Amino acid sequence: MHSTTRRDLGRFALGAAVGGAAAGAFPAFAQSANPIRIGFAMALSGGLAGNGRATLLAYQIWAAEANARGGVLGRPVQLVFYDDQTTPGLVPGIYTKLMDVDRVDIVTSPYATAMIAPSMPVVMQRNMCFVTLFGAGVNEVFKYDRHFNMNITGDNMKETYAKGYFDVAAKLPTPPRSAAILAVDNEFAQKAAESARFHARQRGLRVVYDRSYPPSTVDFTPTVRAIQSARPDVVFIGSYPPDSSGILRAASELRFNPPMFGGGMVGPQLAAFQAQFGPILNNLINWDVYSPEPTMNFPGVADFQEKYRTQAAKEQTDLLGNYIPPYAYAQMQVLEQSLARVGRVDQAALAADMHASEFDTIVGKFRFSASGEWAEPRNLFVQFQNVRDGDLEKYKRPGTKVILAPENLKSGELRAPYGPPGA
Amino acid sequence: MDPDLQLLLNGVVSGLLLGGLYAFAASGLAMSFGMLDIVNIAHPALMIAGAFSVVVVGTALGLDPLLVAVLQAPLFYVLGIGIYSVYHHFFERRGEEALQGLAFFFGIMFIIEVGLVMAFGPEQRFLDPPYAFVTLRLGEIDVPLRMLVPMLLAAAVLGLLLLWLRSSFTGLAIGAVAQDAEALRLMAIDPVRIKRLAFGLSVALAALAGGALVVVQPVEPTSGQIFIGRVFAICIMGGMASLPGCIAAALLFGVVENVTATFAGPSWSPAVAFGWLLLMLAVRPQGLFGKAA
Amino acid sequence: MSTTAVVPATLAPPPQGAAAPTRHLPFWLGAAALGVALFVALRLIGNEYGYYVGYFILQYVVLSSAWNILGGYAGYVNFGAAGFMATGAYTAIVLRKATGLDLLPGIVAAAAVAGLLGLATGYLTLRLRGVYFSIATLCLAVVLHTLVVNWDYVGGSRGAYIVRPREVPPFVSYGEYLFVVMLALAILTVGIARAVQHSRIGRGLQALRDNERAAEAVGVPTLRLKLVAATLCGALMGVAGAPLPYYSGYLNPEAAFGLAYAVNAIAMPLIGGVGTWAGPVIGAVVLGGLQQAATVTISSALNLWIVGWMLVIFVALAPRGILGWFQGRR
């Protein structure tokens, strides 16, 4: 045992010294002439690994397709990536390595704000064009003009994020008069709650409960009961997966059936969650980014999801791929389309092109704003309908996650109150 | 009923139920840490390992999680004996338990956590028995079976344990080993054997608590981190070597946490609970129920 | 590259004889020369990545040396390294937001605040058995985390951004600047740890680690020594954390209170060898280098798994750490 450790140790030290040897995805291409190397850190372990692994799978599907088409700009595509372990402290080092040692042609972001932010200073230092995935307002501080974010939240999260939810609330049979807001202590949920607060106030709803909770909360019963006793008409919750399940459980146990329940919960978008909760999800109205409704059947998305689903089980990622994966794929399409237009790897020209052009991807057509966010935000609010069990097949078809907002993608009608039918 | 009173009452009841889970989780620690003086910080991680094993086995065989937890407890008992043997061989015997022994358990904790991530991925796992979705309603008070059933198991296990500790020869010897290992030697009992047995039991308790946790909520490989501070806090508040003290402290802890969450908002409940512990360490280190030194 | 460069150099100072008088000047000169050599080497290599790897490892040199003052010398295990480090990091952020003062004053303030925190924690719990102190530090990290999360001024759970300058004049890049700052801090910390070890304080801490009651009985003011050690330990951990927000440009409570810091602060001294100043340095270089290497080679959770196994195997089979191999049995 002992000697093994020492030998390993030597090997790793050697690994560090050689350094340049990349943990690349496609060793086959590593040999071929002058590939376009796309580098990124991704959460393959740690708290964000669920979405991180799904993202990586989407990238790999894109890279395989691109290479089958003969590559980008006639060069094969190679992904160079490292696991950031969901540890922000590792991110600056990884990006310096990508740019200075591996000398990748393009860098893209790790998954989500907390990991993107520490990569920004390093990327800015080298003036690289940077397409990020699901950041939340990172560029508000850095104001980097070569930053582009693949996220439907757009520029002004405060005013746009929860708008759809409250638009739907306005259509309740009895107009709502009060709202409750509960959000986990993290940046995305807090921004969501801020938006909910803004819209509640704007529409003259009385906010009867407004609190945060720490991610380590074990029992949500007292919290949900406190909300229940405040008798709100509309409940807006910003939560993350482990807590989302605790909150839904508590609400179901306490038979809490307000006219509208949901908001910005992260978790109900994911397959494992849908399998576990089954009918408890009925009539939940929740923020989402994609639903296989006819209104969102963009060209290519069905093909992509089919490919994704055949590989998902093997890769231990989300089985359905309804959340991040289409956007991760589209993120790569953005790069591909921009590279095709510019015709060479030129960071300044790429950034200029991204500012100027419209992109047509498997998640639809969009443009970037001056700050690099989606110019037109597209926060979906979907309602779970007709859920009888935890079987996942129905989530591949229309009619289960019905889109209520925005108006142009609407695919069904609001059902109220929250809770299982007949409760 | 006055709505505030109703909230308070429900907060207390749900706090007691939560406290029951804490008591289950902390009782094993009260044995290892309190009675045997083994600072097993891997205890919550072992509990999560037990929980994962319950999920895997229970899903594969279609069995109730609590049943699986009880059935697999002997395996964890054996695991505990193994861990103690290593600990004793390398640390206790050498008199290096303070620093190196602590680091050993720290490493074990880490190995279990990361091992679970590698084996099962970082996502949460669940195994819901049918009763997990049923709630009893007693007047104005809600009692979800999801919380109640594991607590009944906890009460049964802890009751038996307490009875055994107080009446059987070996149980009394475990109580004595904390006080005076020399006395045991005079009674011709090998303290190491007693400690090995007691540590095995503490790990089995951890795994049983893990089974209870599966019913209460989905588990992730890192779920143990939520419990580590709490179980140690409870152990200290309970006066270390006292199982009844530990149970009482756990119930109190659950109530304080949930009543704080109800009235002051959930974001303050950990700070209130742990601030309480810090204060306690400062003014009454022998614990709420411990005897004055 | 830097990883391989550092190892032999840190082993260079000869182990001190039991009662030989301590010579400080050669150490400081040697450390300064090593620092300059590292800097020049990295400048010649001219690769920004070297600075980041260097920073990563050096922050752990500071953190584990600080931990060792109380944990290694006195035997009081601090589980709250991340809490102290975060205190330093957030002090730097507050100072920046409130007064616009930059990194260097931030480091001084971080040392002061984290030192006071160490003193306060020590005052509350160091009268008790060591394990109470350990658990108090565990809880302290939770309480601090909650406070930061609820404190809007530093961004609460949303985190705080620090937009750092692209470069600081004499240095080629901000990465190099941060590296040099951390290098200086590491030399300073190791020097302090070494001075403490060879001083009367160090000897008193060792005595109370061996036997607290006997130490008191022969006139060692144990509580005061522990408080000095806890203050110093807290202050230096704060110092390790102060540059963190500048390093990543953004800091949220999750990152600042990361488990990796708490784990490494304990694992590195234990693997290197507790109780001497060189142990944590060796542990930090080996384990930090290993982790950085694993990040870009194995690149999976396996990386952390190895740390856990190394810790367990080392404490079991080599209780005196790597340093123990070189010193032989004494």
Next chain:
Amino acid sequence: MSEGTEAAPVLLRADGVGKRFGGFVALQGIDITLRAGERLGLIGPNGSGKSTFVNCVSGDFAQHDGTVALAGQALNGLKPHRRARLGLARTFQLPQPFASMSVLENVRVPLLFSGGAAAATARAMGCLEQVEMAGKAGKLPRELTQVEQRRLELARAIAMDPRLLIADEAMAGLSHAEVDQILTLLRRLNAAGTAVIMIEHIMRAVTEFSERLVVFVAGRKIADGPPREVLALPEVEDAYLGRQ
């Protein structure tokens, strides 16, 4: 030596010292006066409160009833290390060396903290020579025999240049010859001016050594006087020697 003690000033004065653990009274109303340079034997059955008394005097118990003063200075509330520096040294029933330090280092510790850290090594060697341990200076405590560990304890106490040494069963478990060796060391120390309180079960040693004997039974002092007179008292024989 007894001729000097009559005139010698009071060194230790214990007034009404008592200690309770919860409801259990371990020690009650102890008055003891000790003059500089005196040799006092403290005897009593197991659990009679001897060690409790030592711990009250040494400061290991922060709180107790009554007052303790050393050379006129009140000790109550002072931590053990403060009392140590005032000249109060003790040894332990079980030797308590600093396990990770060499014998020499063990003896250097008190010197480092008693003001004069200068030349601590040379002075520590001096102390070791006094207990005939100079040859073992580089050893670790675990490499010593039991009597050597006892000597080390004494050397560490001597290093503090004490006015009063409390030897708490410093000869337990030693052979006849070894007991004599330790007694010689204690006499030598006493001759140099250090008062000694000897707590001992080995009656031969304690009667041979002491000028005065104090007897504790069940937490109370029942006798105090010259050894021969004290041992002749019926209540002492009764309680201590266990006449049926």
